[in-house]
Amino acid sequence: xxxxxxxxxxxxxxxxxxxxxxxxxxxxxxxxxxxxxxxxxxxxxxxxxxxxxxxxxxxxxxxxxxxxxxxxxxxxxxxxxxxxxxxxxxxxxxxxxxxxxxxxxxxxxxxxxxxxxxxxxxxxxxxxxxxxxxxxxxxxxxxxxxxxxxxxxxxxxxxxxxxxxxxxxxxxxxxxxxxxxxxxxxxxxxxxxxxxxxxxxxxxxxxxxxxxxxxxxxxxxxxxxxxxxxxxxxxxxxxxxxxxxxxxx
Amino acid sequence: xxxxxxxxxxxxxxxxxxxxxxxxxxxxxxxxxxxxxxxxxxxxxxxxxxxxxxxxxxxxxxxxxxxxxxxxxxxxxxxxxxxxxxxxxxxxxxxxxxxxxxxxxxxxxxxxxxxxxxxxxxxxxxxx
Amino acid sequence: xxxxxxxxxxxxxxxxxxxxxxxxxxxxxxxxxxxxxxxxxxxxxxxxxxxxxxxxxxxxxxxxxxxxxxxxxxxxxxxxxxxxxxxxxxxxxxxxxxxxxxxxxxxxxxxxxxxxxxxxxxx
Numbered sequence: 114x115x116x117x118x119x120x121x122x123x124x125x126x127x128x129x130x131x132x133x134x135x136x137x138x139x140x141x142x143x144x145x146x147x148x149x150x151x152x153x154x155x156x157x158x159x160x161x162x163x164x165x166x167x168x169x170x171x172x173x174x175x176x177x178x179x180x181x182x183x184x185x186x187x188x189x190x191x192x193x194x195x196x197x198x199x200x201x202x203x204x205x206x207x208x209x210x211x212x213x214x215x216x217x218x219x220x221x222x223x224x225x226x227x228x229x230x231x232x233x234x235x236x237x238x239x240x241x242x243x244x245x246x247x248x249x250x251x252x253x254x255x256x257x258x259x260x261x262x263x264x265x266x267x268x269x270x271x272x273x274x275x276x277x278x279x280x281x282x283x284x285x286x287x288x289x290x291x292x293x294x295x296x297x298x299x300x301x302x303x304x305x306x307x308x309x310x311x312x313x314x315x316x317x318x319x320x321x322x323x324x325x326x327x328x329x330x331x332x333x334x335x336x337x338x339x340x341x342x343x344x345x346x347x348x349x350x351x352x353x354x355x356x357x358x359x360x361x362x
Numbered sequence: 363x364x365x366x367x368x369x370x371x372x373x374x375x376x377x378x379x380x381x382x383x384x385x386x387x388x389x390x391x392x393x394x395x396x397x398x399x400x401x402x403x404x405x406x407x408x409x410x411x412x413x414x415x416x417x418x419x420x421x422x423x424x425x426x427x428x429x430x431x432x433x434x435x436x437x438x439x440x441x442x443x444x445x446x447x448x449x450x451x452x453x454x455x456x457x458x459x460x461x462x463x464x465x466x467x468x469x470x471x472x473x474x475x476x477x478x479x480x481x482x483x484x485x486x487x488x489x490x
Numbered sequence: 491x492x493x494x495x496x497x498x499x500x501x502x503x504x505x506x507x508x509x510x511x512x513x514x515x516x517x518x519x520x521x522x523x524x525x526x527x528x529x530x531x532x533x534x535x536x537x538x539x540x541x542x543x544x545x546x547x548x549x550x551x552x553x554x555x556x557x558x559x560x561x562x563x564x565x566x567x568x569x570x571x572x573x574x575x576x577x578x579x580x581x582x583x584x585x586x587x588x589x590x591x592x593x594x595x596x597x598x599x600x601x602x603x604x605x606x607x608x609x610x611x612x613x
Contacts (some may be wrong), residue, residue: 184380213366279577280367310501318452320384341458347503369576399565416538
């Protein structure tokens with residue numbers, strides 16, 4: 114049995130606090146069916162112990178290892194080297210965009226997590242609510258519970274053009290979380306968060322969020338569905354038939 | 363801190379590298395929006411020639427028959443058609459229609475746009 | 491400061507609906523405007539006499555002024571939306587709101603005056 118071996122150059126973004134970012138290259142012998150995260154780990158372990166990066170579960174449930182690979186947002190623990198490079202080729206690895214860089218490939222997700230909290234995001238929901246309405250749910254969907262799809266990896270925010278220029282825009286993940294929580298328990302607080310210039314109305318339909326989401330959240334669909342709900346509510350209020358929601362405390 | 367959202371990043375709105383079809387729709391919509399708004403202002407000012415009487419207006423129209431102006435006018439028509447059709451896609455999506463097929467919708471509407479633009483190009487340059 | 495729970499809403503479903511509805515009217519009016527101006531009218535409304543004759547119909551004058559109103563509304567709400575993407579300060583946004591409103595109203599008044607002036611030209 115032979116194991117394929119490729120020689121691939123990894124061009125990795127390096128930055129220390131207060132310094133300008135640069136790229137450092139490392140040439141590795143890799144199995145093309147290994148993952149990008151494996152390569153990053155090997156760079157740290159065998160070539161450069163000063164490289165900083167985030168990782169945890171290594172199986173796409175924690176969302177820690179999001180990075181930009183050749184310019185595109187990826188969860189590096191499930192992105193094979195073969196899918197982004199050729200033998201003798203180069204892979205460029207950058208931190209996620211639209212988050213402040215703390216060091217090398219590590220970005221500051223603090224504000225993002227705070228906003229997810231404000232949206233009352235709960236990572237457990239009934240199967241019926243965790244699934245998108247267009248997905249088939251099993252017969253006992255309202256009784257069974259599961260972890261929801263969003264792993265808070267931030268790839269959607271990195272890919273979003275609106276998030277490029279406006280640090281107050283909550284971003285696709287938070288809007289998707291608002292949609293998820295609203296569908297379980299409609300509240301005025303969630304409407305106020307979404308129906309805001311920092312919410313739904315910064316989205317300009319590039320739909321990159323859904324394209325890069327590694328977890329089938331489909332934030333674009335959720336954003337448009339939330340728009341439909343809010344516009345529908347607004348039109349209904351003109352005729353005095355607004356949907357009843359929980360008022361703010 | 364670098365890499366964070368800042369207004370100075372606005373040129374990146376127009377960078378399609380490593381992005382999908384939806385971003386092309388966003389880029390086209392934004393460029394055509396700015397172009398059409400500029401044209402709107404120019405058009406209103408140019409129509410002021412009408413208030414100056416027949417000689418002024420007819421003389422102005424004669425100037426507008428130059429090939430470069432015609433290319434400019436075709437670009438305006440292209441911008442209008444692209445922006446309008448893309449706008450229809452965005453409006454429908456915002457009412458929950460076609461979101462899951464938004465890429466197909468974009469391709470379909472841009473094919474229609476190309477047909478319209480080709481028709482007007484033929485009318486303007488072949489028929490005079 | 492994180493303003494994501496800011497009570498002041500600078501853009502919401504109302505303004506967005508106006509943008510969409512004005513956009514729909516533009517598609518309709520522009521279709522009529524273009525077909526009539528450049529395809530139906532003999533010579534394509536490219537002489538002063540043709541323009542004056544076209545504007546003798548009151549319905550045309552009303553339609554063209556209506557068209558101008560929806561175009562200005564849509565364009566300037568769109569420009570404001572692009573500005574909001576840049577997270578402007580309150581002062582810049584206030585200045586932009588005033589400027590867009592004044593220029594928009596001026597453009598509508600000017601365009602309406604032009605249309606009515608041409609409509610009143612005796613053939």
